[in-house]
Amino acid sequence: MTVSIQQAQADLLALIRQLPPGETLTLTDNDVPVATVVPAPPPRGDRKLGTMKGSVLYMAPDFRATPPGFEEYMG
Numbered sequence: 529m530t531v532s533i534q535q536a537q538a539d540l541l542a543l544i545r546q547l548p549p550g551e552t553l554t555l556t557d558n559d560v561p562v563a564t565v566v567p568a569p570p571p572r573g574d575r576k577l578g579t580m581k582g583s584v585l586y587m588a589p590d591f592r593a594t595p596p597g598f599e600e601y602m603g
Contacts, residue, residue, distance in 0.1 A: 530554040533562065 531543060533555050544565070547553060553565040594602055 530556060530561070533557050 554561050555563040
């Protein structure tokens, strides 16, 4: 769907609600496209614990060491 910026300013919510799923909204100024409103991606769903198990191949021996200069922040 293509509309002018002036029309979008007046009716943006109504324009978005009447868009079919997956359709984009192109905004024009003097019949020149200046912006495109695209649909948000669908939610990715529930994340499952353990799906990254085994992906860390190396961990430095001093991984838990306090970095120099941060001693005063440690409780």
